[in-house]
Amino acid sequence: MNTPADKRGERSTWSWWYLLFLVQFVAVLWPPFYNKAEPALLGMPFFYWYQLACVVVAAVITAFIYVITER
Amino acid sequence: MHGVNWVALSVFVLLFGFITWLGFAAAHWRKGDLDQLHEWGLAGRRFGTLITWFLVGGDLYTAYTFIAVPALAFGAGAVAFFAVPYTIVVYPLLFLVFPRLWHVCHKHGYITAGDFVRGRYGNRWLALAITVTGIVATMPYIALQLVGLQVVLGGLGLSGTGLAADMPLVIAFLILAAFTYSSGLRAPASIAIVKDILIYITAFAAVIAIPMQLGGFGKIFAGVPHEKLLLAVPGANSTGAYGAYATLALGSALALLLYPHSLTAILSASSGRAIRRNAALLPGYSFMLGLLALVGFFALGAGVAKLPEFADGFKQFGNNFAVPALFLHSFPDWFVGVAFAAVGIGALVPAAIMSIAAANLYTRNIHCEFINRNPTPKQEAQLAKWVSLIVKAGALVFILFVPTKYAIYLQLLGGIWIIQTLPALVIGAYTRWFNDWALLIGWAIGTYAGTAMAISQDLKPAFPLKVGDWNLPGYTAFYTLLLNLVVAAVLTLVFNAMRGKAPVTDATVATDYHA
Numbered sequence: 001m002n003t004p005a006d007k008r009g010e011r012s013t014w015s016w017w018y019l020l021f022l023v024q025f026v027a028v029l030w031p032p033f034y035n036k037a038e039p040a041l042l043g044m045p046f047f048y049w050y051q052l053a054c055v056v057v058a059a060v061i062t063a064f065i066y067v068i069t070e071r
Numbered sequence: 072m073h074g075v076n077w078v079a080l081s082v083f084v085l086l087f088g089f090i091t092w093l094g095f096a097a098a099h100w101r102k103g104d105l106d107q108l109h110e111w112g113l114a115g116r117r118f119g120t121l122i123t124w125f126l127v128g129g130d131l132y133t134a135y136t137f138i139a140v141p142a143l144a145f146g147a148g149a150v151a152f153f154a155v156p157y158t159i160v161v162y163p164l165l166f167l168v169f170p171r172l173w174h175v176c177h178k179h180g181y182i183t184a185g186d187f188v189r190g191r192y193g194n195r196w197l198a199l200a201i202t203v204t205g206i207v208a209t210m211p212y213i214a215l216q217l218v219g220l221q222v223v224l225g226g227l228g229l230s231g232t233g234l235a236a237d238m239p240l241v242i243a244f245l246i247l248a249a250f251t252y253s254s255g256l257r258a259p260a261s262i263a264i265v266k267d268i269l270i271y272i273t274a275f276a277a278v279i280a281i282p283m284q285l286g287g288f289g290k291i292f293a294g295v296p297h298e299k300l301l302l303a304v305p306g307a308n309s310t311g312a313y314g315a316y317a318t319l320a321l322g323s324a325l326a327l328l329l330y331p332h333s334l335t336a337i338l339s340a341s342s343g344r345a346i347r348r349n350a351a352l353l354p355g356y357s358f359m360l361g362l363l364a365l366v367g368f369f370a371l372g373a374g375v376a377k378l379p380e381f382a383d384g385f386k387q388f389g390n391n392f393a394v395p396a397l398f399l400h401s402f403p404d405w406f407v408g409v410a411f412a413a414v415g416i417g418a419l420v421p422a423a424i425m426s427i428a429a430a431n432l433y434t435r436n437i438h439c440e441f442i443n444r445n446p447t448p449k450q451e452a453q454l455a456k457w458v459s460l461i462v463k464a465g466a467l468v469f470i471l472f473v474p475t476k477y478a479i480y481l482q483l484l485g486g487i488w489i490i491q492t493l494p495a496l497v498i499g500a501y502t503r504w505f506n507d508w509a510l511l512i513g514w515a516i517g518t519y520a521g522t523a524m525a526i527s528q529d530l531k532p533a534f535p536l537k538v539g540d541w542n543l544p545g546y547t548a549f550y551t552l553l554l555n556l557v558v559a560a561v562l563t564l565v566f567n568a569m570r571g572k573a574p575v576t577d578a579t580v581a582t583d584y585h586a
Contacts, residue, residue: 013585018163018167021163021166021167024159024160024163025160025163028155028156028159028160028320029156029160029317029320029321030317031302031312031313031316031317032313035149035301035302035304035313036301037300037301040289040292042287042288042289043287043288043289043290043291043292043293044288044292044365045292045300045301047149047152047300047301047302048152048361048365051152051155051156051159051361052155052358052361052362054155054156054159055155055158055159055354055357055358055361056354056358058159058162058354059162059351059352059354059355062162062163062166062350062351062354063351065166066166066347066348066350066351070344070347
């Protein structure tokens, strides 16, 4: 039950763009980067708003990798 | 308790009635022959990007998560925020590995992880190990969904003694069991849409309205005790709280997608492309989970634990009552009904998918492998429907008669157990290099060591590993996965040396893994 999109061929092989995923791993799995209260944003300590911001950045990176590898 | 909140209860019952109707009506949605297991249990693999987003989101971000993560922030502080990095690093894995698994499962008609492992390695015992691990790890997870439901029912003021006290929970569960039986995966998929919209509304209302009442984020965080605000800085020769935080996030991420209910939801997508798109779209839920974690701090700021009207709730449910108490304290009654319905319905969606996933596993990889090797498709689907009922009844009995803390302990152990299936499943999606018996022994050693390590720490997730002069406290699941991988790799080399160049069994070929 392949969709037409599948038949046009999805990317299957390795792409160097996948290395961009490492950015989000390093950004959130190394707590010394963000385990601090300052600078606060709207009263929210850095620790919290930084990690929430990383969610957005990670989603953008993933979308970018999707678009560029799907072409 | 403080008496029944009739306005909230009415809204709650109304929304529950709506999703009950929806659950049964779903049988006719994208209609298929529900006497086929892949139609009942995977909804015919017909869900596009958007429905997959609702389904996987509704499945992975469970009611228990929405109660327990803020409760952890409320009780333990910053460490609860590990849920954010956890749900960030899980998506590259979804993007890279699961489209491959989707393609091979689609090509060969595989429905479960056990099916894939059986085909890839030709070893029924390895497939059995994967299957049993999946079922055992899922059962307490279903039970915990009921805890989420119990907490909001308690928050609505429904209480009583003996059988009467449990009636609302039993009724909710009968509804769940009935629509899962009749509609299969289509039921939670359609209900997930309602649930997720309600949860988003609740989360954003909580994060905007409550800080305004409490005088802003600055004031809320100023009231959080210093030791709860940030992670403790590690001492000399130790990775301390930093290592624990990072390994907890990474280990949980590696484990999450291995759960049977994750695979069931992912395999019901209509293409590998829909899965990849979702890796970019699902972080929407991660953001909301992060916001909800903050709600734990709001509950601290509002001082709900000290308010007399919530004393009974905290006594009964502990910190899990923090969020319901805050909602009761801050929201008008009708919106409390909406918020609690979001959590209550949020319990039913994953519970339905988990019971379907466990039923698929039992049917395909235990019954059809070891008991009745040639069932008709109709017998197979019928058996799965019955097993889904048994699985849910088991979870209900567990939660009614066994103290909640044991369900929580078992769920923590479940994470350690399920991660041991990573080498066969995730690495298996890329290479057949590992020897199947080596994988089985690696699984056994990882499972045994993980269980023993967790019990030695009174079932706390972090194990205080010592290497030379260094203290490396970290998530037990993560460490035992490394052990499992090393054992499997070394034994593969040994077995290969012993057996020479004999060909390996593999029902799949490289081109099965992509379009």
